[in-house]
Amino acid sequence: MNHAAPGARRRRFIAAGSLVAAAALALTGCASGGTADAGEGSGDETVGVSLIVKTTTNPFFVAMQDGAEAAADELGVELTLAAGKEDGDEDTQIQAIENAISKGDAGILITPNGPGVEDALVKARDAGLFVIALDTPPADPEAVDITFATDNFLAGQEIGKWTAAKLAGEKATIALIDLFDDKVVSVDVARDQGFLDGMGIDLADETVNGDEEPTGSYSGGEYEIVGNEASQGAEDGGRTAAETLLSKNPDINVVYTINEPAAYGAYEAFKAAGKDDVIVVSVDGGCAGVEQTAEGIIGATSQQYPVKMAELGVQAIYDLVTTGEAPENTEGLDFYNTGVALVTDDPQDGVESIDTTEASEICWG
Numbered sequence: 001m002n003h004a005a006p007g008a009r010r011r012r013f014i015a016a017g018s019l020v021a022a023a024a025l026a027l028t029g030c031a032s033g034g035t036a037d038a039g040e041g042s043g044d045e046t047v048g049v050s051l052i053v054k055t056t057t058n059p060f061f062v063a064m065q066d067g068a069e070a071a072a073d074e075l076g077v078e079l080t081l082a083a084g085k086e087d088g089d090e091d092t093q094i095q096a097i098e099n100a101i102s103k104g105d106a107g108i109l110i111t112p113n114g115p116g117v118e119d120a121l122v123k124a125r126d127a128g129l130f131v132i133a134l135d136t137p138p139a140d141p142e143a144v145d146i147t148f149a150t151d152n153f154l155a156g157q158e159i160g161k162w163t164a165a166k167l168a169g170e171k172a173t174i175a176l177i178d179l180f181d182d183k184v185v186s187v188d189v190a191r192d193q194g195f196l197d198g199m200g201i202d203l204a205d206e207t208v209n210g211d212e213e214p215t216g217s218y219s220g221g222e223y224e225i226v227g228n229e230a231s232q233g234a235e236d237g238g239r240t241a242a243e244t245l246l247s248k249n250p251d252i253n254v255v256y257t258i259n260e261p262a263a264y265g266a267y268e269a270f271k272a273a274g275k276d277d278v279i280v281v282s283v284d285g286g287c288a289g290v291e292q293t294a295e296g297i298i299g300a301t302s303q304q305y306p307v308k309m310a311e312l313g314v315q316a317i318y319d320l321v322t323t324g325e326a327p328e329n330t331e332g333l334d335f336y337n338t339g340v341a342l343v344t345d346d347p348q349d350g351v352e353s354i355d356t357t358e359a360s361e362i363c364w365g
Contacts (some may be wrong), residue, residue, distance in 0.1 A: 010156075024294060029116060029129075032233035032324045033162070036151070038198070039272075046076075046077075046078050046323065047075070047076075047077045047078065047106050047317065047318050047321045047322070048077075048078045048080070048100075048103060048104065048105035048106055049072065049077050049078070049079050049080070049105060049106060049107050049108070049109060049313075049317050049318075050080040050081075050082060050096060050097075050099070050100035050105050050107075050108050050109070051064070051065060051068045051079060051080070051082070051108075051109045051110075051310065051313075051314075052081075052082045052083065052093050052096045052097065052100075052108060052109070052110040052111070053065060053081075053082075053083045053084070053110075053111050053134075054083065054084050054085050054087050054088075054089075054093075054112075054113050054136075055083055055084050055085070055086050055089070056083045057086065057087075057234070058087070058233060058234075058259070058261060059286055059288065060135075060259070060284055060286060060306050060364070061083065061111065063286070063306045063307050063364040064111070064134065064135075064306040064307065064310045065310070066307065066310075067306065067307030067308070067309070067311045068081075068109065068310035068313065068314050069081075070311070071310065071311040071314035071315060072314050073319045075314065075315065077314055077317075077318055079314070080099070080100065080103070080105070080138035082096035082099070084113050086232070087113065087179070087232050087233045087234070088113050088114060088180065088183070088232065089113055090113045090114045090117050091116075093109075093110065093112070093113050093117045094116070094117055094224045094253075095119075097117065097120040097121060097123070097124055099111075100124065100129065101123065101124050101127045101129065105129055106129065106130065106317055106320070106321045107129050107130035107131065107132065107316075107317035107320070107351065108121070108124055108129055108130075108131045108132070109132050109134050109310065109313040109314070109317075110131070110132070110133055110134065110146070110225070111133070111134050111136050112133060112136050112138050112143075112185075113136045114180075114183045114185060115138070115139045115140070115183065115184070115185075117143075118138050118140045118143035119143075121143040121144060122140075122142065123139065123141055125144075125145065130145050130316075130317055130320050130326065131143070131144045131145050131171065132144060132145060132146055132147070132148060132313045132316060132317070132327075133146075133147040133148070133149070133302075134147075134148050134149065134306070134309045134313055135148075135149050135150065135187065135306065135309060136149065136185060136186060136187045136312060137149060137186045137187075137334075137335055138186070139184065139185075139186065141226045141334070144328070145326065145338060146316075146327055146328075146329065146335070147311045147334075147335040147336065148312050148313055148335070148336045148338055149187075149309065149314075149335050149336070149337070149338060150283075150302075150304035150337075150338060150339070150340050151196035151333070151337050151340055152186070152187050152191050152194065152283070152335050153190040153191075153193065153197075153336075154302075154340055155190075155194060155283045155302035155304065156190060156191040156192065156193065156194020156195040156196075156197070156198060156256075156283065156341045157194040157195070157197055157198035158185075158198060158300075158302050158340065158342040158351070158353075159195055159198065159256070159281040159300050159302055159342065160194065160196060160197060160198020160199040160200075160256075160281075161196040161198040161199075161348075161350075162198075162199060162257075162281065162299070162300045162302070162342060162344060162348050162351045163195075163198070163199060163254055163279055163299070164198065164199045164200055164218055164219045164220050165348035165349060165350065165351055166279060166299065166300075166346065166348055167220050167221065167254070167279070168180070168220065169220045169221045170220075170221060170253070170351075171221055171222045171224070171253075172199065172218055172220075172221070172222070172223040172224070172225065172253065172254045173223075173224050173226060173249060173251045173252050173253050173254065174199075174223060174224065174225045174226060174254045174255075174256065175226050175229075175241075175242065175245040175246075175254070175255045175256070175266075176192060176195075176209070176210070176225065176227065176228040176229070176230055176256050176260060177228075177230075177231050177238055177241045177242065177245075177255065177256065177257045177262050177263075177266055177292075178192055178209055178228050178229070178230055178231065178258050179207035179230065179231065179232065179233050179258045179259075180230050180232070181228070181229070181230035182230075183340070184207075184208075187258075188209065188258060189207060189208070189209055191258060191283050192228070192256065192258070193206050193207075193209070193355070195256045195281070195346075196212060198219070199218045199223070199271055200217075200219025201216065201218050201223060203214065205308075209228055210228040210281055212225060213225075216278070216356065217263075224249075226245050226248050226249040226252055227245055227248055229241035229242075229244050229245055231257070231258060231262040231265070232260050233258055233261060233262055234262065234265070235261045235262065235264050235265035236265060237262060237265065238257060238261065238262030238263060238264065238265025238266045238269075239265035239266065239268050240264065240265075240269075241262070241266065242252070242255065242263075242266035242269035242270060243269045246269065246270070246273055246275075249274075250273070250314060252270075252275075252278060253277065253278055253279060254279045254281075255270070255278055255279065255280045255281070255352055256281055256282075257280065257281070257282045257283075258282075258283065259282060259283060259284045259294065260283075260284040260285075260286055260288065260289035260298065260301060261280050262282070262294065263280050263281075263282035263289070263292070263297075263298050263301075264292060264297065264298075266280060267280055267292075267297050267298070272322045279299045280297065280298050280299055281298065281299055281300050281301065282298055282301045282302075282305065283301060283302045284301060284302075284303070284304065285301050285303020285304055285341070285343055285359060285363060285364065286363055286364050287360065287363040287364065289301050289363075290303070290356050290359045290360050290363050291342060291356075291360070292343060293343055293345065293356050293359075294345060294356040296345075296362075299344065299346060300342060300343065300344035300346070300353070301344075302340050302341070302342055302343070302344075303340065303341045303342075303354075303359055303360045303362075303363065303364075304338070304339070304340055304364075305338050305339055305362075305364060305365055306364050307364050307365055308338050308339070308365060309338050312336070312338065341353070341354050341359070342354070343355070343356060344356075344357040
């Protein structure tokens, strides 16, 4: 029996075309008293928002910044941008949170680099700032007011289901290229565990990567997990991780990757080793990743929408200050679902997907 993450069976596939526009964002009563009361009904007050992303070396977060800037310009919001020096840099994010508190911002949008930032986020909430996590839910739900994110477990499930169908009963010799091996980040675990669940592989503890049985059966046949390696979400990290896993087992034919930069690095490693028959799957759906999918470098990827996350986040804080209303979670979930769609030019029976032509028109929209 598969042990899906809590609520995973209730999760719904939401394609890009059904994403809710910012103006239609579900609203409820204010959840962070001081901020909304101070601005309610006043059209003259400048609304300050800080967007703090993981890093600007990943195009995903650059797109997020672009979306936030466009929304801030339209609404007249004073936007401050900050980023970690690299994926996992908690100290720089903590300093940016402190700066937002000192400036008297109305709210913070953040893609947390790890649990080390959460005490600072609680401090921001205590100071009256409305805190929205984008893309990566915090380990401590009390660290933020709400999360706007992809359903990362579902994103993993979709590429897992596609992979199982693509294999058509062939043995799956699987390499798992994750984000970190020295800290637990929800997006890292959710995608990895969702992928395995989608493959039909029994999960052990769905909150832990790498504790599954190394061999067994998936939905189409037999599997062997070669191992889990960290990539830091970077191309060079993906390449190194793939080289390490190949040294353990040269028969790898399935590669799960945390994101598309890691996927491309892994592809380069397998190409250098003379292996061109490997199924590489990933999550992101950025324009570069969609192009790589069209070229056959990536077999399938789950597309998410960082621009939408950022736009909705800026709009939500603006609405909170000007109307006193705060956003609600998507029904049945503990976050606001910004949508996901499987992208592939090799569709498989029973797995809903869009092709790269359609995905390229909405990449990171």
